[in-house]
Amino acid sequence: MMIITKKWKTIVAATVGSCLICVSAYAAGTEKSSKYNAEPINEVEFYGNPASSIAAGVSVPAGSSYLFTSGTVPPVINKEGKTVYERYGDTKTQGIGILKAIETQLKDKGLTLADVAYLRVYVTPDAAKEGKFDYQGWFDAYAQFFGTEANPVKPARSTVGIASLVSSDWLIEIEAVAVYPKHHNQD
16 A cells, blocks of 8 residues: 655645635626626617728627628629620629629528628739729729718728639629528528
């Protein structure tokens, strides 16, 4: 039988004691109150700087249903066109075409652009802009649909510059996330 010396008892007691102190300190740290109001929300809430064209974030009520669109690409405006700009238009024109297509998708599901909580946008370099990203073209297209008198909603948004899309004619692709109003019947 092994005899536990006083030295080992002290080491084990110190180790267990340290662990208890660490766990207590961690647990005490988790009890801090949130800086956000603990009251549940009943409708989608957009927050951030009112002067910004996009929301800094969006809070969605528990139990809400979402609609996620796949990446939507620009419609052809002239299939006989000789250049990307004749076939699909510039970034702004493509962005407008895509947002109109998303608007139609939403309408088919009983939603509108006012129900959009988030947009993810992919922009490719534009040869006509010295190979640079035409972010301003996208921003101009966006401004026709969001933060307007007709649709004051300004969703949260990410705009990402990427090397290319599936078609070299496409300068922009957009994904949307919409939230169904609480009173919506899914049937």
